[in-house]
Each structure stands twice: as C-alpha cells, then as structure tokens.
Amino acid sequence: MTRKCVCELCNCGRHRCTHQPTGLFEKSKQPCSVTEYAEKYPEYEGVHPRQSMKPKQEYKAGRDLMDGTTTFKSDYIPFEVTRRPGRVQEEYKPGSGHIDLGTTYKMDYNPYKVQAFVAARPKERLHATGAKLDTMPTYKDDFRAWEFSKREPTKPEPSYRPSSSKFANLTTFQNDFAPKGLVPRESFKPPNMARLSDAPFESLTSHRISYIPHQLGAKFVKPKEDYKPSDQPFEDLTIHRCDFQGLPGELSKSCKPDFSKVTSDARFDGSTEFRDRFQQWPVTLPKVHKLPEYVTPEGHMDLSTTSNMDYVGHKVQPFIPKRPISRGRRSSVAFQGNTTMKEDFRKWEVRKQEMIKNKEEMGIPTGKFDGLSTFQAHYIPHQLNPIQSFKPQNVVTRSLAPFYDGTMYRTEYTSKKPDLCPASFQEPPGYVFDDVDHRGHKYFRKMLTPLGSKSILTNGIPVPSEVAVMS
Numbered sequence: 001m002t003r004k005c006v007c008e009l010c011n012c013g014r015h016r017c018t019h020q021p022t023g024l025f026e027k028s029k030q031p032c033s034v035t036e037y038a039e040k041y042p043e044y045e046g047v048h049p050r051q052s053m054k055p056k057q058e059y060k061a062g063r064d065l066m067d068g069t070t071t072f073k074s075d076y077i078p079f080e081v082t083r084r085p086g087r088v089q090e091e092y093k094p095g096s097g098h099i100d101l102g103t104t105y106k107m108d109y110n111p112y113k114v115q116a117f118v119a120a121r122p123k124e125r126l127h128a129t130g131a132k133l134d135t136m137p138t139y140k141d142d143f144r145a146w147e148f149s150k151r152e153p154t155k156p157e158p159s160y161r162p163s164s165s166k167f168a169n170l171t172t173f174q175n176d177f178a179p180k181g182l183v184p185r186e187s188f189k190p191p192n193m194a195r196l197s198d199a200p201f202e203s204l205t206s207h208r209i210s211y212i213p214h215q216l217g218a219k220f221v222k223p224k225e226d227y228k229p230s231d232q233p234f235e236d237l238t239i240h241r242c243d244f245q246g247l248p249g250e251l252s253k254s255c256k257p258d259f260s261k262v263t264s265d266a267r268f269d270g271s272t273e274f275r276d277r278f279q280q281w282p283v284t285l286p287k288v289h290k291l292p293e294y295v296t297p298e299g300h301m302d303l304s305t306t307s308n309m310d311y312v313g314h315k316v317q318p319f320i321p322k323r324p325i326s327r328g329r330r331s332s333v334a335f336q337g338n339t340t341m342k343e344d345f346r347k348w349e350v351r352k353q354e355m356i357k358n359k360e361e362m363g364i365p366t367g368k369f370d371g372l373s374t375f376q377a378h379y380i381p382h383q384l385n386p387i388q389s390f391k392p393q394n395v396v397t398r399s400l401a402p403f404y405d406g407t408m409y410r411t412e413y414t415s416k417k418p419d420l421c422p423a424s425f426q427e428p429p430g431y432v433f434d435d436v437d438h439r440g441h442k443y444f445r446k447m448l449t450p451l452g453s454k455s456i457l458t459n460g461i462p463v464p465s466e467v468a469v470m471s
Contacts (some may be wrong), residue, residue, distance in 0.1 A: 003434055003443045006423050015423035018273075073167065076322055090184060092340050099190040203356070213361050219370065222377050243394050252405055257415045265348045 006017050151436035422428040 010423035012421040
C-alpha cells in the first residue's frame with residue numbers, strides 16, 4: 001500500500017504540509033524524509049567539526065611581592081643647579097658712508113620700439129576621409145612575451161645583536177661638548193636709507209608726447225520711419241492641421257481567454273483544523289503567595305567586623321620626592337625695555353602722493369543722448385522676393401478597403417485549460433486520507449479501483465469513473 005504526503009502530491013511547488021512546533025522536541029530515531037533539505041543535502045560519514053586552536057582567555061596573576069622601586073628612583077642622581085650667566089648685549093654703532101642705489105639695469109637699459117610678432121607658420125588643414133582605419137602598431141607586431149623566473153632575494157641576514165650590559169645615561173654629545181663663549185659676527189649690511197635726488201621729476205610719457213587731439217565731426221541723424229502694416233491676411237495654417245485627417249476604424253478585439261472561476265456548489269463547512277483538534281482544558285486561578293510577617297530579633301546586634309578586629313596600624317612616613325624644589329628666579333634690577341628697533345628707527349614725515357590726473361580735453365556733452373548706431377544709420381531696406389517651394393503636397397491617399405487588424409498572436413494562439421494541482425483540494429481525487437504523523441505531514445492512501453471499472457483522466461489526474469461521475 002503506497003502512501004503519499006501533500007508535499008509529494010504537489011506538482012506546482014506551492015503546497016507544503018504545516019509542520020507542528022511540538023514535533024521538534026519529540027525523540028525519534030527516524031528522520032523526516034520528505035523535507036527539501038534532506039533531498040538536496042545528504043549526510044556524509046566521517047566528517048567531524050574542526051577543533052579550535054584559540055588559547056583560552058585566562059588571567060594568570062603573579063604571586064610575588066611588588067617592589068616599590070622604579071627605574072627613575074634607582075637611576076636618578078641629584079646635581080647642584082646653578083644659574084646660567086646672561087649675555088651682555090653690545091651697543092649698536094651705525095656704519096659710516098653712503099650707499100649707492102644705482103643698478104646695472106638702470107645704467108645699461110636703452111628703450112627700443114618693438115613691433116607685434118607675426119607668425120610665419122601656415123594654417124593647418126585637416127584632410128579627413130570616411131574610410132575605416134585598419135592598422136597594426138609596431139608594439140603589437142614586434143613585442144614578444146618572455147618567460148621570467150623569480151629572482152631569489154639577496155638580503156643579508158641581520159648581524160646586529162643588542163648589548164647585554166647596563167645602559168649608561170651619558171651621550172657622546174654630553175661627553176664631547178664643551179661650552180664656549182659666543183662671539184658676535186660683524187654685520188656688513190648697508191643701512192636702509194633712501195637716497196633722494198636733487199633733479200626735478202620728469203613726468204613726460206610716450207602717450208603725452210605722441211598724442212594728437214582731433215576735432216570730432218557732427219553726428220549723422222537718420223530720420224525716423226513710420227510703421228506700415230501688411231495688407232495680406234495672416235496665414236495661421238499649421239502642419240498638424242494640414243496633415244491630420246481622421247480615419248474611420250473599428251476597435252481592436254481582445255484575444256484574452258474568458259475567466260472561468262473554479263467554484264463548488266457544496267455548502268461551505270466552517271470547520272478548521274484548530275476547531276477540530278482543540279481540546280478545552282479547565283483553567284484555575286493562580287495561587288497568590290503570602291509573605292510571612294517580619295519579626296524583629298531579640299538581643300543586641302554586634303557591629304564588629306573582621307577588618308576592625310584583625311587590623312594592626314603601622315607608622316609609615318610620607319613619600320618624599322628626590323627632585324629638588326624649584327624656586328622662582330627673581331632679580332631686583334629694573335627691566336630694560338630698550339631695543340635696537342626703538343633706538344635706531346626714526347620716524348620720517350610721509351606725505352600722501354597726489355593723484356596724477358590728465359586734464360580732460362574733450363568736453364562732456366550736455367544735450368540728450370541720440371542712441372543712433374552705425375547699423376541704423378547706414379542700413380538700406382530692400383524688397384524681398386519669396387522663394388518658390390518645390391516640396392510635393394502632403395496629401396493623404398484614402399482607401400475604401402476595411403482596415404486589417406490581424407496579428408500573429410491572434411492567428412497562432414490556442415486556448416488551453418489550466419492544470420489544477422491535486423494538492424489544492426482538501427481531499428485529492430483518487431486518494432483517501434490516512435493519518436497525520438507527529439511532524440504534521442498529512443498522508444493519503446491511493447484508492448483502489450474495483451475490477452471492471454475504468455479510470456478517467458481529470459486535468460491529467462487518474463480518477464475512478466464512479467468518483468468522476470459524483471464530482
């Protein structure tokens with residue numbers, strides 16, 4: 001006797017058995033053989049999970065006593081600190097003589113008349129053709145790929161070995177350096193003093209010398225023309241009005257098949273799986289736990305602790321730093337605020353230079369602005385002759401034959417009945433409900449056909465003739 005589940009009867013892939021949540025906690029040695037996971041992923045023997053090589057995160061505390069000495073306490077040696085002698089600043093003495101501000105550019109430069117540069121290169125002309133470029137570069141033609149072998153590294157092994165002796169705090173700079181007195185260097189920079197000329201300033205420029213004023217002539221006044229409207233009527237005919245003509249036609253017919261809803265005349269049974277299998281259990285009220293009443297203990301409470309009883313006090317001296325106490329260095333001598341900038345700098349009387357402005361040789365006109373341009377003054381209107389159009393007339397040719405709206409889809413389309421999945425029925429045709437396992441799979445047993453009866457195919461499903469007639 002063959003039994004099939006709803007998952008095996010389904011041929012559309014949309015019907016599955018509802019798995020029970022309590023079926024996962026039942027201990028059974030027989031696995032579920034109807035799941036998709038068991039079909040695609042078979043079990044392999046001899047495969048064990050990989051062991052983790054990660055060390056355990058355990059803290060190992062040291063059991064030795066802690067010594068309070070540090071490297072600073074053991075290596076620090078206090079020295080006597082003396083004040084560094086200050087540098088005595090010498091008085092500034094300005095140099096004698098005058099500086100010559102003349103340059104070779106001013107002495108050797110002679111102005112010349114320069115003309116604009118005219119390029120002698122002819123204009124580039126491009127000779128482009130419409131043919132396709134089919135060339136082979138020399139790199140692709142001559143290049144050959146060579147096989148390279150990997151070079152072995154020639155890096156020498158590190159020969160440095162750290163010393164095991166104790167580190168000395170003195171450096172070569174501290175051992176070899178001897179402080180010496182600073183010797184001021186003599187400055188050869190000339191004094192920054194402007195040299196004034198006794199000659200008068202020459203304000204003549206090439207523009208003032210070469211400019212020749214000319215008198216302007218009278219402006220040309222063009223007489224104003226009156227607007228003359230056109231005598232011809234306005235043509236408001238557009239391309240859409242010329243070309244568009246309404247054509248009579250029939251509406252296209254739909255080739256969509258008629259929708260036939262699969263319904264049943266039987267009365268709807270309102271029973272569900274939850275209503276059939278639900279068992280009503282008696283419910284009792286939860287018990288309320290009553291707390292016992294608090295009773296204060298009799299007698300006196302001992303507030304002594306093990307720390308107060310076992311603690312022994314020791315006299316400990318406070319920590320004294322070995323670093324000398326820093327004292328502020330103050331001097332009773334008054335601060336000297338004079339600098340070389342204040343002593344040597346002299347304020348010069350600077351007067352604002354007057355703006356060099358040329359005298360206006362052209363007077364500003366006082367009359368009204370005419371606004372006449374050269375185009376308006378010299379323009380001569382000419383009569384235009386319209387160009388004759390050689391474009392053929394856009395006339396639509398009408399046909400008296402009816403419009404043919406046949407398509408390849410309409411001619412080759414064949415309507416077919418939709419196939420029904422046997423798992424979509426509450427009881428698949430040709431099968432009788434058997435039982436439900438603890439995982440929630442519904443099993444159906446195939447109905448046996450008696451001898452002499454024939455089976456009829458209903459939507460591709462074999463069904464006995466008696467069942468097909470009843471349906």
